[in-house]
Amino acid sequence: MANNFYCRTSLIGGGGGALDQIDGAGLNDLDFAAVSVLNKVYFYTLDDDSGAAELSPNIISPDANAGTKRWLLQGINLIQKNDVTSPALSFGDENTGFMEISDNVLNLIISGGQSAKFQSGWCILGINTGSGGLANVVASATVPNLIPDSGDSDTGIGQVSEDALSLIAGAKEGLRLTNTAGVIDVDITGNLNLVSFENATVYFEGSAVFN
Numbered sequence: 001m002a003n004n005f006y007c008r009t010s011l012i013g014g015g016g017g018a019l020d021q022i023d024g025a026g027l028n029d030l031d032f033a034a035v036s037v038l039n040k041v042y043f044y045t046l047d048d049d050s051g052a053a054e055l056s057p058n059i060i061s062p063d064a065n066a067g068t069k070r071w072l073l074q075g076i077n078l079i080q081k082n083d084v085t086s087p088a089l090s091f092g093d094e095n096t097g098f099m100e101i102s103d104n105v106l107n108l109i110i111s112g113g114q115s116a117k118f119q120s121g122w123c124i125l126g127i128n129t130g131s132g133g134l135a136n137v138v139a140s141a142t143v144p145n146l147i148p149d150s151g152d153s154d155t156g157i158g159q160v161s162e163d164a165l166s167l168i169a170g171a172k173e174g175l176r177l178t179n180t181a182g183v184i185d186v187d188i189t190g191n192l193n194l195v196s197f198e199n200a201t202v203y204f205e206g207s208a209v210f211n
Contacts, residue, residue: 006033011042012056014063019044024062024069033071039086040094044071085112125150132156141166141173 009017019035029048034041042057051068054061060071075091087109090097095112108116114127125133132148139145144156154171167175176187
């Protein structure tokens with residue numbers, strides 16, 4: 001059985017152009033409809049054995065010959081407004097989704113607030129200036145991909161090899177943590193400055209060295 005695609009200009013009300021005005025007798029399971037209302041577009045699929053109570057915009061029942069046929073909202077909306085309260089690609093309650101905040105920068109919006117952004121060179125970034133992110137680079141002993149400050153991209157955490165993390169400052173490896181047979185080895189490159197050990201004891205191989 002062929003499926004149909006419908007374009008409508010309102011959700012309910014039974015008037016011309018309304019989704020619920022389509023006679024249920026001619027609807028088939030998995031028919032598809034797009035409804036443009038002001039600056040929003042809703043997408044629906046017809047479920048011929050739903051029988052759920054109408055609850056617009058999530059569930060819409062044909063006014064005529066509905067039986068158990070229901071239009072079910074697919075949970076993705078396209079909105080022309082495109083701001084943090086109504087992102088262009090939204091889900092569910094329309095204040096969570098994605099929007100282009102500036103040229104080539106895609107923002108994740110949750111509950112009407114900016115939560116993260118995606119842009120060239122980064123897998124994901126924080127919203128605030130100086131916030132961290134995951135850089136889209138291959139990590140090494142001198143190239144970090146986990147960056148605490150996006151403005152300082154050569155300082156963060158990298159990976160020299162499997163089971164070996166590098167703590168990097170200014171593209172220089174300072175500390176390496178390696179898991180060898182379940183034991184963590186720590187290698188330090190550079191100067192180890194002991195600033196203050198008041199009321200503390202430092203042990204090397206089980207023996208107290210400073211106290």
